[in-house]
Amino acid sequence: MEPKTILSPSDMSALRDEWEHDGARVAFVPTMGALHQGHLALVERAKTLADRVVVSIFVNPIQFGPNEDFEKYPRTLKSDLELLSPLGADAVFLPNATSMYPKGFQTYVTNRGMANDLDGASRPGHFDGVLTVVLKLFNLVRPHAAIFGKKDYQQWRLIMAMAHDLALRVEVLGHDTIREEDGLAMSSRNRYLSADERKIGLRLSQGLFAARSAVKAAKDKATVETAMVAFRTMVGSGAELKMDYVEVRRQADLTPFAATNDAPAVMLVAGRVGATRLIDNLEFE
Numbered sequence: 001m002e003p004k005t006i007l008s009p010s011d012m013s014a015l016r017d018e019w020e021h022d023g024a025r026v027a028f029v030p031t032m033g034a035l036h037q038g039h040l041a042l043v044e045r046a047k048t049l050a051d052r053v054v055v056s057i058f059v060n061p062i063q064f065g066p067n068e069d070f071e072k073y074p075r076t077l078k079s080d081l082e083l084l085s086p087l088g089a090d091a092v093f094l095p096n097a098t099s100m101y102p103k104g105f106q107t108y109v110t111n112r113g114m115a116n117d118l119d120g121a122s123r124p125g126h127f128d129g130v131l132t133v134v135l136k137l138f139n140l141v142r143p144h145a146a147i148f149g150k151k152d153y154q155q156w157r158l159i160m161a162m163a164h165d166l167a168l169r170v171e172v173l174g175h176d177t178i179r180e181e182d183g184l185a186m187s188s189r190n191r192y193l194s195a196d197e198r199k200i201g202l203r204l205s206q207g208l209f210a211a212r213s214a215v216k217a218a219k220d221k222a223t224v225e226t227a228m229v230a231f232r233t234m235v236g237s238g239a240e241l242k243m244d245y246v247e248v249r250r251q252a253d254l255t256p257f258a259a260t261n262d263a264p265a266v267m268l269v270a271g272r273v274g275a276t277r278l279i280d281n282l283e284f285e
């Protein structure tokens, strides 16, 4: 069955009220569209968790900086709906910017900790925009569970922190990154890459996998240093690939991985290939 398309926040709320009445469990996959297999995997996971699944498609203007790609962000609604159609989502929520941010809108969510680091350092205000829209979407959809791709690892951890800090009644789940056959992490922005740029971008995932197999498990400072060296050797840096950061952090709160620390670690990288910013990460066991 085709999913219902819901255009306005009030219609989304009303549908959710109906489901409340039926006692349905609801899972939610927020997206900005330009769907790929990574998103579809989130929807499939959502189907296993709930009686009703909502997917939102909204290119959220407030999470883009003034010189970022909001205008040219791919908008592919027709093919998004075709891709969703066989998956059995119950509703696709397609609000517009005016309904989400009507005149007079003035309240934002700010994380004063890990949002200022990594991607937040390069994209000031980005995570305020993400957290604000996600909280508003949560309030409209009122999901029991929401699923996010771990490719946007910092985003996922920030949303978990928001849910915890603000006592939201939603379980925030992360889903493993889905990769192209050659290892490139799937992203809506990959379509910006020329064939040559794509080859260069591939070095990020190759570097991550090389680093992980060099150390198997990040257990102490020395193994982490080895991982960083393996990564940098594999990736190189120069005009064609401008690395933004290469970091090993604790998985739970993204604080720096310390010498005596045996908490699980994640290696996070970001770099720019031409005009396209790519991010990727890999958890250590």
Ligand code: PAF
Binding pocket: 030, 031, 032, 058, 060, 063, 130, 133, 134, 152, 155
């Ligand atoms: O990851 C995304 O696609 C977006 O940041 C999200 C979570 C849908 C908020 O706009």
